[in-house]
Amino acid sequence: MKPQLKADLAMLLVTLFWGSSYLFMQMGLTDLSTFNLIGLRFGIAFVIAACIFYRRLLQTTRKTLGHALILGAILFVVFATVTEGVKTTTASQAGFLVSLTVIFVPLLSILLKHKPQTRVFFGAGLAVVGIALLTLNESLRISMGDALCIATALFYATHIIVTGRLAPQSDAIALGVCQLGFAAAFGFVSSLFFESPRLPHTPKAWLAVLVLSVLCSAIGFVVQTVAQKYTSPTHTGLIFSLEPVFAALFAFLLSGETLSIRGYIGAALVLLSVLIAEIDFARWFRGKKQQASPLPERNMPL
Template identity: 25%
Template sequence: MKQRSNATAYLALVLVSVFWGTTYLAARIGVQHMHGISLAGIRQTAAGLLLTCFFLLRGYKIPDRSTLNKLFVIGTLMLCGSNGLMTWAMRYVPSGLGAIIGATVPIWITIFSFYLVARNKFSLKLILGILLGFVGVAGIFYDYLAELMKPEFRFGIILIMVACVFWALGSVLTAKWALDINPLFGAGFQMVFSGIEMLLISLMMGEHFAAASFTAELWGSLLYLIFFGSIIGYSSYIFALNRLPPSQVSVYAYINPVVALLLGWVWFRERLNWNMAIFSLVILVGVYLVNSSFNKVKSQKL
């Protein structure tokens, strides 16, 4: 039974690795017509209602208050704080670059895991991995020195970096709390909570939902993000996260940037050259060192 469960978890991880790489492009298309917070809010609310209604119709009961509170915190961090900011950033930053910076998430996950779960000292291998990861990001910015002079571009980069920290913290809390609830049902509540939060935030920011802005391209972006990004992608991520170690689940970040870079280059003719390829590899090597160091410590404790 455990082997079957692990096989399903690995399949879910494959879905996350592929589909989430494509959502950077879908988000970049969507933010050409709507503010990123609004886009993410509609996406998560719609996907969350579909998921929760599905389980409620099957006879599932609404979780207790303590569980709902934790789902609210996780949803706020991972979807409002992370997905919302990342989607907003796609207005100012190429989707491929956003995915590359997003590849540092496993580093943040491991850092938070050390403090909140493992409580171990930092090894030399871990420190080297962290340094390589951030050296890789700095190297990629060499191609964007001119863009860094633009306030909007810098703002987008800040949004992405903050989004990475939020996502990592939410991922570790998800694994630490290990809530006694169907992970997909729980993901639905997280989406509803975060979606409503983002819609309220967008209204407070003065955003309006004009019917004229809902073009065929925006509808395509929204539907893709709802079904492939949230319902399939996020649900698969939460499912895998509840059955596999956070550092192991984070391998999706090795694949996402490759998918996003290629799609961004094909669709928007975003930058793709040897410098980006080399420093992207440096980031992934750093992520590998961080993950392997953390896994080694965990295996020694077992």
């Protein structure tokens, strides 16, 4: 199996875990505050990952620690916005809004002098229409939760791009583990200053914390960091486009959550915009046509 295919399959599994995370964040927030939940989530994830990869951590360089500090800070902002956002929006809606990460990745790549293709701008325009249908209420205002989830997509795109730049320069596993530790530290410090940190008091909250810690964080972010050494940030974003589908599926199966008709239309447009931005359909159809049409006989080898 090719390294890129392995990386893509690993990212698909991670995307499945992350699709469930919105629902578990809502479950955890019934007993914990935002920063407290982030600190516990990434703190437990760091301990688990550190125990597994302790030999790699013993060889961690200052350069890797510096890179992990940067990624950990961005990761903390990502989850501070989305965890606060899911308080006032649905898990399904949050999943579709955060999927805008795939639109933001190529747009932010302009800063790195990588000009996106025209379809990316078309996808972005379609995404705006989808967001309007998905989030605007009768008074044409977007809720704070929805706005925070859109901000999450922007910060998440930044994390993907920065990870793509830093991962090849460091030990990917040590980088992935250490960023969890720094994200946890930012969470605990913020909770200490702005909240009253404590452990969960209910089995439901413990379940949410453990799923978020083990599957969505310890496994998720270490695998993402390693996999991005073998695939591009844009390709990573394409696989992430399945996250809202998984989010909506988990929300429906576990809590019976649904959207309005207008919401489903908006969600479909957002998902379509993601696919348009990431897939070169013209090139794909040309490739299929070439495969279907055999070469003229005079061009075939003797």
